[in-house]
Amino acid sequence: MNYFPDEVIEHVFDFVTSHKDRNAISLVCKSWYKIERYSRQRVFIGNCYATNPERLLRRFPCLKSLTLKGKPHFADFNLVPHEWGGFVQPWIEALARSRVGLEELRLKRMVVTDESLELLSRSFVNFKSLVLVSCEGFTTDGLASIAANCRHLRDLDLQENEIEDHRGQWLSCFPDTCTTLVTLNFACLEGETNLVALERLVARSPNLKSLKLNRAVPLDALARLMACAPQIVDLGVGSYENDPDSESYLKLKAAIKKCTSLRSLSGFLEAAPHCLSAFHPICHNLTSLNLSYAAEIHGSHLIKLIQHCKKLQRLWILDSIGDKGLEVVASTCKELQELRVFPSDLLGGGNTAVTEEGLVAISAGCPKLHSILYFCQQMTNAALVTVAKNCPNFIRFRLCILEPNKPDHVTSQPLDEGFGAIVKACKSLRRLSLSGLLTDQVFLYIGMYANQLEMLSIAFAGDTDKGMLYVLNGCKKMKKLEIRDSPFGDTALLADVSKYETMRSLWMSSCEVTLSGCKRLAEKAPWLNVEIINESDNNRMEQNGHEGRQKVDKLYLYRTVVGTRMDAPPFVWIL
Amino acid sequence: MDFSNSCSSFSSSSVDSTKPSPSESSVNLSLSLTFPSTSPQREARQDWPPIKSRLRDRLRGRRLLCRGDDTSLFVKVYMEGVPIGRKLDLCAFSGYESLLENLSHMFDTSIICGKRDRKHHVLTYEDKDGDWMMVGDIPWDMFLENVRRLKITRPERY
Numbered sequence: 001m002n003y004f005p006d007e008v009i010e011h012v013f014d015f016v017t018s019h020k021d022r023n024a025i026s027l028v029c030k031s032w033y034k035i036e037r038y039s040r041q042r043v044f045i046g047n048c049y050a051t052n053p054e055r056l057l058r059r060f061p062c063l064k065s066l067t068l069k070g071k072p073h074f075a076d077f078n079l080v081p082h083e084w085g086g087f088v089q090p091w092i093e094a095l096a097r098s099r100v101g102l103e104e105l106r107l108k109r110m111v112v113t114d115e116s117l118e119l120l121s122r123s124f125v126n127f128k129s130l131v132l133v134s135c136e137g138f139t140t141d142g143l144a145s146i147a148a149n150c151r152h153l154r155d156l157d158l159q160e161n162e163i164e165d166h167r168g169q170w171l172s173c174f175p176d177t178c179t180t181l182v183t184l185n186f187a188c189l190e191g192e193t194n195l196v197a198l199e200r201l202v203a204r205s206p207n208l209k210s211l212k213l214n215r216a217v218p219l220d221a222l223a224r225l226m227a228c229a230p231q232i233v234d235l236g237v238g239s240y241e242n243d244p245d246s247e248s249y250l251k252l253k254a255a256i257k258k259c260t261s262l263r264s265l266s267g268f269l270e271a272a273p274h275c276l277s278a279f280h281p282i283c284h285n286l287t288s289l290n291l292s293y294a295a296e297i298h299g300s301h302l303i304k305l306i307q308h309c310k311k312l313q314r315l316w317i318l319d320s321i322g323d324k325g326l327e328v329v330a331s332t333c334k335e336l337q338e339l340r341v342f343p344s345d346l347l348g349g350g351n352t353a354v355t356e357e358g359l360v361a362i363s364a365g366c367p368k369l370h371s372i373l374y375f376c377q378q379m380t381n382a383a384l385v386t387v388a389k390n391c392p393n394f395i396r397f398r399l400c401i402l403e404p405n406k407p408d409h410v411t412s413q414p415l416d417e418g419f420g421a422i423v424k425a426c427k428s429l430r431r432l433s434l435s436g437l438l439t440d441q442v443f444l445y446i447g448m449y450a451n452q453l454e455m456l457s458i459a460f461a462g463d464t465d466k467g468m469l470y471v472l473n474g475c476k477k478m479k480k481l482e483i484r485d486s487p488f489g490d491t492a493l494l495a496d497v498s499k500y501e502t503m504r505s506l507w508m509s510s511c512e513v514t515l516s517g518c519k520r521l522a523e524k525a526p527w528l529n530v531e532i533i534n535e536s537d538n539n540r541m542e543q544n545g546h547e548g549r550q551k552v553d554k555l556y557l558y559r560t561v562v563g564t565r566m567d568a569p570p571f572v573w574i575l
Numbered sequence: 576m577d578f579s580n581s582c583s584s585f586s587s588s589s590v591d592s593t594k595p596s597p598s599e600s601s602v603n604l605s606l607s608l609t610f611p612s613t614s615p616q617r618e619a620r621q622d623w624p625p626i627k628s629r630l631r632d633r634l635r636g637r638r639l640l641c642r643g644d645d646t647s648l649f650v651k652v653y654m655e656g657v658p659i660g661r662k663l664d665l666c667a668f669s670g671y672e673s674l675l676e677n678l679s680h681m682f683d684t685s686i687i688c689g690k691r692d693r694k695h696h697v698l699t700y701e702d703k704d705g706d707w708m709m710v711g712d713i714p715w716d717m718f719l720e721n722v723r724r725l726k727i728t729r730p731e732r733y
Binding site: 076077078079134160162188246273292293295296297298299300301342343344345346375400402404457459 | 621622623624625626627628629630631633634635658703704705723
């Protein structure tokens with residue numbers, strides 16, 4: 001290969017797109033490293049504190065697309081305080097100063113301010129795509145800057161962010177000359193929407209493929225929007241309530257019939273269930289259906305809708321569908337690849353919740369299933385063994401039994417054998433979440449069999465440090481390990497410090513690790529940031545050696561090449 | 576509520592070798608975790624089950640957590656034939672009588688429940704299964720737990 005000129009090698013590299021592969025190429029030799037870094041356009045940074053903007057720009061001066069992730073995953077469940085960190089501002093400032101030709105920015109769990117959005121919108125002439133997932137810190141004023149200043153905006157995709165809605169006119173900030181929109185997702189906005197501006201924007205966006213509306217867009221507006229965007233592929237319905245005899249409903253039905261490209265449906269934030277039948281004519285084309293926010297739609301209406309969706313590959317639903325409903329899914333959706341069943345009753349024990357029977361039915365009926373997230377009331381080892389036999393191709397298996405520490409409800413045994421069967425059968429398993437009553441045994445199985453496992457979530461499980469050690473010693477590909485409320489302590493934490501260099505991060509909260517254990521770890525591994533998050537009582541965390549036996553509330557450690565971060569709030573103590 | 580404190584009170588304080596074996600621990604939780612599954616007024620935690628805040632808020636908004644003075648249960652009320660509905664806090668009423676009285680006043684017509692009558696509007700409700708039922712058959716407390724929305728039907732229908 002080295003006999004070829006650089007341009008040829010570079011051309012070959014163009015065909016290599018995955019980050020993993022690109023990273024591997026760059027390690028082959030110095031000349032490949034050099035060629036690769038100048039030709040890399042898309043960069044993925046899984047932990048924004050593992051490196052810094054200067055190093056990014058030094059290595060990849062030609063980057064066009066940047067993906068950044070901030071807070072650890074458990075931040076989604078209120079385990080990380082809001083002010084912990086993950087600020088995008090320094091990154092945007094550095095990128096702006098360097099005049100890099102940024103076209104796409106994708107952020108997850110980061111703090112974004114209106115100032116950042118304004119700077120972003122003014123600094124990059126060719127900026128096309130902004131995707132914000134689970135971010136916070138900005139308002140609709142920031143959106144207005146993006147709308148007004150990004151001349152070639154293609155994607156504005158806001159997924160589940162906390163956005164302060166100033167009920168302003170951000171939608172009318174898109175200039176009349178803006179006709180390039182492909183994706184417009186503002187479903188997470190809580191406030192009112194300027195419907196006139198929205199309709200005009202959609203009408204002048206012939207390339208619009210994905211439109212996700214918020215709850216403030218009523219049914220009659222939806223009808224008009226769909227009528228001027230029949231090319232839509234991905235639709236998020238906002239408020240979907242009306243008297244079914246009204247004229248708008250008839251118009252909606254007519255518009256829906258014309259949307260022959262529609263493949264993905266979501267939303268229904270406020271929905272009158274009997275109106276769902278308007279979508280039946282296009283259901284046979286749907287590959288993705290997300291009804292996880294449609295808390296108003298129950299049993300029979302859900303099932304009627306799903307019975308029309310024979311090509312469904314992805315289904316996100318609430319457990320109000322029940323085991324019977326899942327049986328209908330199993331017999332209808334033979335192409336199903338990904339299923340998520342969310343809890344609909346936080347206080348537990350509704351008749352409509354799902355059990356192990358629904359899971360078994362799905363595993364038996366859907367041979368292509370590879371990803372599942374399943375919240376349920378109860379589980380048995382026998383069911384999990386059956387599921388493992390039916391579906392050996394799982395890549396992601398996440399089971400959440402709502403009551404922690406709940407054993408097999410038939411045998412009262414721990415669920416070690418059931419999960420053991422899953423990891424043994426599913427040789428491609430990359431992500432696993434455990435729940436129910438579990439001893440160290442399940443971790444022995446995981447360490448032994450889960451060779452491809454990259455992410456493991458543990459809650460209320462295990463007996464001794466051995467459990468955690470089995471995982472750390474066995475899972476060679478582990479990247480992210482997150483543990484809460486489990487009896488793992490310093491022995492496990494300190495057994496093999498070099499392991500953490502091969503991982504992105506480790507989270508441990510309400511476990512048995514002590515302050516002195518964490519200090520020792522930090523001493524042994526200066527290339528790790530060892531963060532202690534302690535919100536309750538600052539006096540508990542004394543510098544004094546005697547207090548070293550104090551248990552640590554929350555520990556978050558991650559490898560980094562840039563040392564201690566400077567932006568940590570007072571309650572985060574970096575050792 | 577200082578939540579991080581209550582979190583740490585749930586985790587085990589001592590793990591020793593004299594713990595009961597797992598098969599005995601279906602009731603005796605070896606992590607000394609107290610998760611009361613059957614207590615009537617269970618307080619919902621902010622960090623369990625592991626779902627995102629947006630879904631948690633949405634689900635919580637639909638349910639009464641406990642019947643205190645400061646709780647409310649707003650449901651939509653539609654009059655058949657009228658596209659714009661109203662919203663009503665059912666916790667503001669002591670029972671069916673006061674509900675009917677208030678509704679009759681709100682919609683300026685006489686509304687009854689539980690009886691077929693060609694002259695009066697009849698009050699119906701949608702329950703958690705999605706079925707439309709006559710208001711008044713079950714005790715008021717049970718009604719509050721089951722009701723999703725109200726509809727006032729036209730007299731002739733019944």
